[in-house]
Amino acid sequence: MVKVGIVGVGTVGVSVVKNLEKNREIIKSRAGKEIKVIKGVVRDPSKKRDVNIELVTDYKEVTRDPQIDIVVELMGGVDKAYEVVKDALNHGKAVVTANKALLAYHRFELQKIANTPFEYEASVAGGIPVIKALRDGLSANHIEEIKGIINGTCNYILTEMKKGRDYEEVLKEAQEKGYAEADPTFDVGGFDAAHKLLILASIAYNIDAKPEEILIEGIENINLTDIEFAKEFGYEIKLLGIAKKIGNEIELRVHPTLIKKEEMIAKVDGVMNAVSVIGDVVGETMYYGPGAGGDATASAVISDIIEIARGCIKPMLGFKIPLELDNVTLKPIDEIESKYYLRVAVNDEVGVLEKIAHILAKNNISIESFLQKPRNGYVKLLFSTHKCKEKEIKKAIKEIQELSFVLKPINYIRIEE
Amino acid sequence: MVKVGIVGVGTVGVSVVKNLEKNREIIKSRAGKEIKVIKGVVRDPSKKRDVNIELVTDYKEVTRDPQIDIVVELMGGVDKAYEVVKDALNHGKAVVTANKALLAYHRFELQKIANTPFEYEASVAGGIPVIKALRDGLSANHIEEIKGIINGTCNYILTEMKKGRDYEEVLKEAQEKGYAEADPTFDVGGFDAAHKLLILASIAYNIDAKPEEILIEGIENINLTDIEFAKEFGYEIKLLGIAKKIGNEIELRVHPTLIKKEEMIAKVDGVMNAVSVIGDVVGETMYYGPGAGGDATASAVISDIIEIARGCIKPMLGFKIPLELDNVTLKPIDEIESKYYLRVAVNDEVGVLEKIAHILAKNNISIESFLQKPRNGYVKLLFSTHKCKEKEIKKAIKEIQELSFVLKPINYIRIEE
Numbered sequence: 001m002v003k004v005g006i007v008g009v010g011t012v013g014v015s016v017v018k019n020l021e022k023n024r025e026i027i028k029s030r031a032g033k034e035i036k037v038i039k040g041v042v043r044d045p046s047k048k049r050d051v052n053i054e055l056v057t058d059y060k061e062v063t064r065d066p067q068i069d070i071v072v073e074l075m076g077g078v079d080k081a082y083e084v085v086k087d088a089l090n091h092g093k094a095v096v097t098a099n100k101a102l103l104a105y106h107r108f109e110l111q112k113i114a115n116t117p118f119e120y121e122a123s124v125a126g127g128i129p130v131i132k133a134l135r136d137g138l139s140a141n142h143i144e145e146i147k148g149i150i151n152g153t154c155n156y157i158l159t160e161m162k163k164g165r166d167y168e169e170v171l172k173e174a175q176e177k178g179y180a181e182a183d184p185t186f187d188v189g190g191f192d193a194a195h196k197l198l199i200l201a202s203i204a205y206n207i208d209a210k211p212e213e214i215l216i217e218g219i220e221n222i223n224l225t226d227i228e229f230a231k232e233f234g235y236e237i238k239l240l241g242i243a244k245k246i247g248n249e250i251e252l253r254v255h256p257t258l259i260k261k262e263e264m265i266a267k268v269d270g271v272m273n274a275v276s277v278i279g280d281v282v283g284e285t286m287y288y289g290p291g292a293g294g295d296a297t298a299s300a301v302i303s304d305i306i307e308i309a310r311g312c313i314k315p316m317l318g319f320k321i322p323l324e325l326d327n328v329t330l331k332p333i334d335e336i337e338s339k340y341y342l343r344v345a346v347n348d349e350v351g352v353l354e355k356i357a358h359i360l361a362k363n364n365i366s367i368e369s370f371l372q373k374p375r376n377g378y379v380k381l382l383f384s385t386h387k388c389k390e391k392e393i394k395k396a397i398k399e400i401q402e403l404s405f406v407l408k409p410i411n412y413i414r415i416e417e
Numbered sequence: 418m419v420k421v422g423i424v425g426v427g428t429v430g431v432s433v434v435k436n437l438e439k440n441r442e443i444i445k446s447r448a449g450k451e452i453k454v455i456k457g458v459v460r461d462p463s464k465k466r467d468v469n470i471e472l473v474t475d476y477k478e479v480t481r482d483p484q485i486d487i488v489v490e491l492m493g494g495v496d497k498a499y500e501v502v503k504d505a506l507n508h509g510k511a512v513v514t515a516n517k518a519l520l521a522y523h524r525f526e527l528q529k530i531a532n533t534p535f536e537y538e539a540s541v542a543g544g545i546p547v548i549k550a551l552r553d554g555l556s557a558n559h560i561e562e563i564k565g566i567i568n569g570t571c572n573y574i575l576t577e578m579k580k581g582r583d584y585e586e587v588l589k590e591a592q593e594k595g596y597a598e599a600d601p602t603f604d605v606g607g608f609d610a611a612h613k614l615l616i617l618a619s620i621a622y623n624i625d626a627k628p629e630e631i632l633i634e635g636i637e638n639i640n641l642t643d644i645e646f647a648k649e650f651g652y653e654i655k656l657l658g659i660a661k662k663i664g665n666e667i668e669l670r671v672h673p674t675l676i677k678k679e680e681m682i683a684k685v686d687g688v689m690n691a692v693s694v695i696g697d698v699v700g701e702t703m704y705y706g707p708g709a710g711g712d713a714t715a716s717a718v719i720s721d722i723i724e725i726a727r728g729c730i731k732p733m734l735g736f737k738i739p740l741e742l743d744n745v746t747l748k749p750i751d752e753i754e755s756k757y758y759l760r761v762a763v764n765d766e767v768g769v770l771e772k773i774a775h776i777l778a779k780n781n782i783s784i785e786s787f788l789q790k791p792r793n794g795y796v797k798l799l800f801s802t803h804k805c806k807e808k809e810i811k812k813a814i815k816e817i818q819e820l821s822f823v824l825k826p827i828n829y830i831r832i833e834e
Contacts, residue, residue, distance in 0.1 A: 019557060019698050025740070029623075030556045032737030121554070127699035129554020136553075137538070137546020139447045140719035142440060206446075264705055267684045281436050282544035282716035285706030288681060290699065299699035302557035310737065312729045320449030320727065323442070 001034040002309045005062030007084050008075035009040040009049060012098060012122075015298035016072065017051040020305075027302070031309035035302075037072075039065065063088040070308055072301060073097040082106050089113045096304040098122035098297055104195035108208045111316045118316045119304035124196040125150055125273045127296030128289035129303065134277060135203050135318040141279025143204035146243040147259075147416070150196045152271035152291045153180045153187035154219050154239035158256075159269040161227050167220075179271055189218035190239060190254040197241030197254055200275070204243060206323045207250050207330065215333045215390075217255040221411045225343055229371065229382050230258055236266040237413065249331035258341055258415040334391035339368065339415035342397070344381040347405040348374070356381065356400055363396040364388060378407055384415060418451040419726045422479030424501050425492035426457040426466060429515060429539075432715035433489065434468040437722075444719070448726035452719075454489075456482065480505040487725055489718060490514040499523050506530045513721040515539035515714055521612035525625045528733045535733045536721035541613040542567055542690045544713030545706035546720065551694060552620050552735040558696025560621035563660040564676075564833070567613045569688035569708045570597045570604035571636050571656035575673075576686040578644050584637075596688055606635035607656060607671040614658030614671055617692070621660060623740045624667050624747065632670040632750045632807075638828045639673055642760055646788065646799050647675055653683040654830065666748035675758055675832040751808035756785065756832035759814070761798040764822040765791070773798065773817055780813040781805060795824055801832060 004020075006013045017037045020027065028034050037053050041062050045055040056062070063071055063084060071088035073095060075081050081102045088095050089110070094117040097103070103110075103123055110118060121131045125148070134143075149155050156179050160170040171188070174180040186192050194216045201207055219239050230237050235258040244251040259266045264286050268274040273291030278284050290296035307314075346352050353372075360367060360383075371382040385393070397410050421437075423430045434454045437444065445451050454470050456479050462472040473479070480488055480501060488505035490512060492498045498519045505512050506527070511534040514520070520527075520540055527535060538548045542565070551560075566572050573596050577587040588605070591597040603609050611633045618624055636656050647654050652675040661668040676683045681703050685691040690708030695701050707713035724731075763769050770789075777784060777800075788799040802810070814827050 015698075023557060023559060023698070026559060027557065029736050029738045029740040030732070032732070127696075128702050129550050132549055132554045133546050133704075136724060137549045137720055138716070139723045140436060140440060140444065140716045142443060264684070267681070279544075279716065281432075281440070281719070282713050283707050285545050285704070287550075287702070287704060289702030296699050299555065299557045299696065302698070303554055306556045307553060310731065312731065314727065314729070315447070315449070319446050321446045323446040 001036055002031070002069050002305070003067050004035060004037045004070045004072055004305060005039045005041070005065060005068045006037055006072045006074060007041040007059050007062055008073065009042050009051065009055070010074065011294040012297045012301065013040060013074045014049060014051050015294035016301050017053060019295065019298050019302060027306060031306045033309050035305055035309055038067065059084045060087065063093060064091050068093060070094045070096060070305055072305070073099055075099070076101070078102055078105055085110065086113060089116060089118070092116060094118070094308045096120070096301055096308070098301060100124065100192070100195040100199060104198045104211055107199065107202055107317065114316055117308045117313050119307060120199070121304050122297045122300035124199050125275055125287070126289070126291040126293065127299040128273060128275070128287045128291070129300065130275045130287045131203065133285070133287050134200060135314065138277060138279050138282060138285070139318065141281045142245070143277060143279055144245060145278040146200050146204060146275065147265055148197065148200065148241040148273070148275040149238050149265060149268050150241050150273055150275065150291060151187055151193040151239055152273060153184065154193070155268070156271045157188070157219060158222065158237055158239065161222065161224065164224065166224065167222060188220055190216045193239060193241045194254045197243060197252060201243040201250065201252055203318045205245060205250050205328060206317065206319050207328065209252055209330050213330060215253040215255060215336065219256050222256055223411070225380060225382070226411065226413060229341065233369065234261055235259060236261050238266065240416070242416070246331070248327050249329055251331045251336055253336060256413050258413050260417055334389065336390045337387050338390070339387050339417070340385045340393050341413045341415055342383045342385070343411040344400060344406060345408040346379050346381060347407060348379045349405050352405055355403055359396050359399045360385070363392045365392055365396055418453055419448070419487060419722070420485050421452060421454045421487045421489055421722060422456045422458070422482060422485040423454055423489045423491060424458040424476050424479055425490065426459050426468065426472070427491065428711040429714045429718065430457060430491045431466060431468050432711035433718050434470060436712065436715050436719060444723060448723045450726050452722055452726055455484065476501045477504065480510060481508050485510060487511045487513060487722055489722070490516055492516070493518070495519055495522055502527065503530060506533060506535070509533060511535070511725045513537070513718055513725070515718060517541065517609070517612040517616060521615045521628055524616065524619055524734065531733055534725045534730050536724060537616070538721050539714045539717035541616050542692055542704070543706070543708040543710065544716040545690060545692070545704045545708070546717065547692045547704045548620065550702070550704050551617060552731065555694060555696050555699065555702070556735065558698045559662070560694060560696055561662060562695040563617050563621060563692065564682055565610070565614065565617065565658040565690070565692040566655055566682060566685050567658050567690055567692065567708060568604055568610040568656060569690060570601065571610070572685070573688045574605070575636060575639065575654055575656065578639065578641065581641065583641065584639060605637055607633045610656060610658045611671045614660060614669060618660040618667065618669055620735045622662060622667050622745060623734065623736050624745060626669055626747050630747060632672060632753065634672040636673050640828070642797060642799070643828065643830060646758065650786065651678055652676060653678050655683065657833070659833070663748065665744050666746055668748045668753055670753060673830050675830050677834055751806065753807040754804050755807070756804050756834070757802045757810050758830045758832055759800045759802070760828040761817060761823060762825040763796050763798060764824060765796045766822050769822055772820055776813050776816045777802070780809045782809055782813055
């Protein structure tokens with residue numbers, strides 16, 4: 001029998017216990033052993049929980065219990081979870097976690113310490129086995145690109161806005177439905193997606209980057225004009241986590257993105273997640289499913305427990321021998337190249353277009369398409385550019401913003417095609 | 418170093434050798450060891466091949482070579498491949514295969530013999546790691562349903578027909594492009610998809626069924642009227658491999674299917690494959706990518722080689738302890754329940770509709786929707802039914818076909834919703 005201790009028995013923890021019980025026969029058959037949760041660590045043991053396991057408040061009663069084989073970390077947060085997980089590894093326990101923030105900050109240190117299996121399928125894209133796909137299924141490939149819809153909150157909001165609904169209105173509904181937190185910043189600001197992207201990028205490229213080092217922009221500035229532009233020009237707007245290898249540089253970024261509606265990933269709506277990966281041997285594969293939720297996450301956690309029970313030890317981030325990546329670096333944000341969509345609200349005056357076009361040309365930015373729409377008392381100018389550098393577009397936007405006839409903050413969305 | 422012998426060095430075999438060489442550094446890093454193909458078995462060593470390995474004609478020079486660790490079977494076909502693979506297993510070699518036909522007929526016997534790793538990611542859905550997803554990623558779940566677009570030839574043809582193109586015309590183009598064989602029956606008749614479905618069903622349910630025991634229908638009778646009906650009523654037509662567990666019965670079937678266009682799998686076009694799986698814990702996940710092609714298949718073959726090199730031994734079909742499935746049986750074809758679409762061409766006469774409606778009612782079949790379209794000199798009647806049994810619809814179709822005013826063979830397509 002494989003004995004499991006869970007640190008943090010919330011929604012996911014309860015679902016893990018329940019589903020291990022509900023599906024125990026088929027799980028035993030697949031794992032080759034019985035799997036049982038024997039202890040849980042919680043802050044408040046008196047709180048009503050729908051499970052019948054021994055509850056303690058000191059994590060060491062799990063991480064140092066000689067009976068326990070696998071420690072499942074479901075606390076969330078970074079520092080305390082790091083302390084708990086290190087203690088488990090230092091006492092010879094295998095670890096399963098769903099904690100994307102922990103891994104965003106400490107995955108390489110944990111890989112160094114771990115002499116036992118360390119699995120984290122549940123940390124990216126919920127119930128979709130994307131970690132196994134990338135690390136084990138696509139191991140023959142150099143990964144050229146990863147594009148992920150890996151935050152269900154953002155995808156839900158953007159999907160609802162396509163129906164002509166206002167951002168603020170949809171956010172409120174998302175909060176009521178439990179798809180967004182009271183303080184939604186972590187999701188709508190792109191930070192949650194960034195944590196997950198870093199995990200995927202490490203498996204693809206063995207690169208250790210922190211959230212603070214990469215470009216992160218959320219969906220808070222998307223409005224219905226942008227949605228209409230997308231529809232008119234055959235795009236969808238999605239918050240994407242993007243990883244690319246260009247020469248010896250790895251580009252990592254999270255931001256709203258215009259993608260052609262024919263792209264498979266453009267067809268993913270609502271709270272669902274999807275990760276598209278382009279490998280140099282296989283081409284494009286995509287993985288779709290529920291990115292969050294107690295049961296979806298529990299499915300991933302339990303699949304990791306079963307793998308460990310089967311005796312399968314994987315190199316944590318996929319590399320048994322560290323890859324010689326001395327010459328692979330994180331691309332500086334300023335050097336990232338992309339096509340951009342710009343939304344500029346201006347007074348209806350003579351010379352507006354000439355002045356804006358002059359600034360773009362001066363900064364080496366070439367216009368691909370242009371749409372001018374009159375509004376009540378002002379004019380909306382919608383541009384899409386050819387590829388240019390982040391630093392060039394930032395400079396151009398700053399200069400255009402300073403023109404006297406520009407009425408509102410300029411919005412921009414990167415275009416991937 | 419892990420030494421590999423390939424039996425059958427065709428398109429996929431050449432791609433395996435080339436990509437193992439091209440990506441050797443990153444593969445070595447991920448596997449923890451160098452991987453080298455040292456020998457290949459071919460019928461004609463003098464034939465020009467784009468690889469530089471020792472070629473022999475007797476497979477025993479690979480299956481019994483003490484230097485070789487892994488035998489990769491890429492011959493295709495059933496009987497000879499079975500002989501080769503058994504010999505490899507009996508001489509302690511690990512085996513990697515892409516051979517769906519071999520597994521359709523012999524997977525359970527091979528599981529019994531195998532004391533060494535036996536992997537077959539490439540046998541279903543080409544480069545998409547769907548075997549790993551189903552066997553390892555979704556192992557916490559009871560599988561409720563699998564729906565797969567697992568034959569690129571059929572999906573390509575059906576996609577092109579949506580543009581108003583004729584079946585025969587598209588088939589001819591598919592053959593010219595290499596998407597269909599000179600004798601296309603194995604693909605367009607649904608047999609290739611059936612082999613793959615059986616493999617997936619064994620992992621999900623531990624069920625041993627043969628191709629001859631399951632319902633297999635191809636796309637040869639689909640015409641533009643069906644395509645138009647689908648479009649009008651919000652469906653797509655796809656050739657699906659379907660596996661379902663209903664009580665203690667497993668339903669296995671391959672046939673053209675009308676599915677709602679909002680379904681994720683309905684959005685998969687062209688030669689691409691996709692497998693949708695519904696698990697009781699996680700819900701629906703879907704896996705998308707190239708289902709065929711030398712490089713896509715090689716990516717899957719090499720990923721299996723890397724897993725074996727990493728020292729990971731999985732239970733071949735996913736069950737370490739055989740599941741107690743004494744009471745799980747294959748549902749007889751006659752008992753399968755489905756909704757149906759029927760296309761009936763009739764003379765424009767009095768009493769036609771009444772007689773047809775009478776036959777349907779007599780056979781316990783209830784009409785859900787109905788469309789009557791006049792054509793040149795005759796009338797097309799298009800029905801969709803509520804759920805009924807296969808035996809009931811077959812009897813009703815036979816009786817309707819015998820009516821004097823029915824002009825052409827009746828076509829029917831099952832509806833999944």
